[in-house]
Amino acid sequence: MLVIADHVRLADAGMVRVLGVLDAAAVRRWAVTCVDALEASREEIDRINVYPVADGDTGTNLLHTMRAALEALVRADAENAVDAGAAVAALARGALAGARGNSGVILSQVLRGLAEEWAGAAAAGGEGIRKALVRADALATAAVADPAPGTILTVLHAAAAAARECDGDDLAAVVVASSKAAADALAETPRQLSALAKAGVVDAGGRGLVVLLDALAEVVTGERVERPIGPHRLPRLAEDLHAEREGGSAEFEYEVMYLLDGSDERRTTKLRAELAALGDCVSVVSDGTPEGAGLWTVHVHCNDVGAAIEAGVEAGRPHRITVVRFADQVEAAPKRFVRDRAVVAIVDGEGIAELFRGEGAVVVTVPPAQPLDTADLLAAISGSRAAHVVLLPNSTHFNVVVDEACAQATQAGQDVVAVPTASAVQGLAALAVHDPARRPGDDVVAMAEAAAATRRGELLIAQREALTWVGRCQPGDVLGMVDGEVVLIEPASAVTSAACRLADRMLAAGGELVTAVLGAGAPDGVAEALAEHLRHTRPEVELAAYPGGQPDAVLLMGVE
Structure with a gap:
């Protein structure tokens, strides 16, 4: 085999082009290859999905997310010519908007890592892949509240580590090293998660990530990598061989399960009768395949484990044999919501x-x-590990992000409601009436009412000349705003008097409590001067002042 300068490899099978860099066209080919590969692997990945919940949808979720990413790239490419950086950015946006399930969210963060590292780049080589995988590893880990070993995150971490440690910046070398390390890490996942060891499978999300990295290696090297999913015969730990009794007599101490092939209806009927004589909860169920080629699932509760397995040997070829002892006390599985x-x-x-x-x-x-x-907001919502979440945006600038995060969290099974708070002072008012003892719906209503009853004001420094409802302002002027509208303009040196005037303006409609949150740019003595002013003009009003440190508003003010 000979490698020549323009990255064309001559092999016995013919001429295969090896890419030296990934440009926009290569990114598109990779996205298409990912969709095709996930479509081919979807059923296999769904079948081995046992952790954290055996809901059999990881392959489907990854395929749905990657399709959404590809559709976004196709739209972006149709609108204008894109470079590699813009191409992966389109993939990341599409994946985030269309992410389905935890695996889809993590995939969106992997693509986001590429987008952040390749921003503005016409093409990316080995160093670009190295940085992108390292960044993707950090983003995906941050998106999960309580990362567990033996999952897609473990596989991604291994791929990033291999890229980081790869000698040189050759694109093919970095990509192949990453995909191989990911496959090796995937094979170890049953040793790290007892649920995988018990089922004899690898992690479904990790398997999906290996499919994506193998697709990248195929695009770069021109060579397809086949990695079939097979049974993983690994020693099971003691806790893997305990289970709660789901039914049957307490007389029998073991649950025996295995798959059986090479049998037929006559022999499995005999097997069913023999197992019934050994114990209870007997099932011998066929997959419906025509006679002679079918697969049966066998289950029995018994005490004589050897006899149950020997009966299977006489009936056909048992495999994936699991023997589980019923424990008197089994620790409950970790709950998603604590x-x-x-x-x-x-x-x-x-x-x-x-x-x-x-x-x-x-x-x-x-x-x-x-x-x-x-992703950061979604990680915080998920990381709360609460079944019901109330979200306080405290601004009107985050509406799109808030809507996306709420929709994704709700789709993933959390009850999330955003209370419309346009300022931190409204958020504090809502939080003050929060009562976990109330019904969730009633609590949300009470918080929303408290926020709506709080008039919001702020002092800002004008950044440019502009015409407002109360006149023209110049850069550096202090702007007093109530509910988003400019109501007063003061010179730059008059922040303290502006605070007092703003309080008077807001209290004209009544109020008993003024909350002042001082920004990073607030001059010394503002809180004291405001307190003194209110003592003389509104002695019935209580003032609560706090250092906020917000970078934009010199002062946030709420009146209740």
Whole structure:
């Protein structure tokens, strides 16, 4: 075999082009190959889906998510010519919007890793793949509240580690090393998760990821990799061989299960009778395949394990044999939801974050000068591990992200409701009336009513000249706003007087409590001056002032 400078490999089978870089056309071929490969593997992957829930849909979810990604890329390509960076960005957007199930969300984060590392790049080589896998590993891990070994995350981590440790920046070498490491890690997953060991399968999500990486290797090298799913005969741990008794007499201490082939209706009828003489809860069920080629599932509760297996040997060829002892006490499986209720709040200042944390909320902090990411919000909702979640957006700028996260979390089985809070002061008012002892629906109504009853104001610094309802402002002016409308303009040096005027304006319609949250740019003494002003003008009004640290608003104000 000879490798020449333009990355064309000459082999006995003919000429196979080996890519030196991935451009937009190669990304498209990879996406198409992924969809085709997942379609071919979907039923197999669904069949081995036993963790965390044996719902048999991981392959279907991955295929649905990848199809959505490909459709987004096709639309983007039709609208304008795209480079590799734009192509993977379109894939990531499509996957996130169409993600189905936990495996789909993790796939969207893998594609997001590529998009972040290849932004603006016409093409990507081995170094680009290396950085993208490392970033994808970090994003996918962050998207899962309680990562467990032996899952798709373990397989992705192995692929990223292999890429990071690969010598040189040759694209084919990095891709092949990553796909091989992923396959090796997948084979080890039954040793890491007892549910997989008991079923004799590898992790379904990890298998799907190996399919995607093998598809990438095929596009880069021109050589297809076949990795059939087979039974995994691994030593089972003691806890794998205990089970709760689902029925039958307490006289029998063992559950025996196996698959049987090479048999027929006459022999399986005899087997059924022999097992009934040995124990109870007997079932010998065919898959419906014509005589002589069928597969039977055999199940019995008994004490004589050897006799149950020997009966199967006489009836055909037993395999995937499992013998489980019924335990007197079996620890309950970990629950997905460990509490009934939680509140998730979006904030943009550390001081505000501490306020919400102090009231028991799960906090999602928006990074400075960066958009809120749907995956980060979804991770916080899922990570709360609560069956019912109330989401406080505390801004009108996050509506699209909030809607997407709520829809995905609801589809995944959580009850998530967003209370319309346009400011942190409204969020605090809603949180103050939150009562976990109430029915979820009633609690949401009470929180929404408290938020709506809180008038919101803020002081901002004008960034440019503009015409407002109360006149023209210049850059640096202090703008006082109530419910999103400018109601006063003060010079840059008059933040304190602007705060007092804003309080007077908001209290004109009545109120008993003023909440002031000081931003990062608030001058010293504002809270004290506002307190002194209210003591003289509104002695019946209570003031609660907190350091918020928000970067944009000099002051947030709420009146109740």
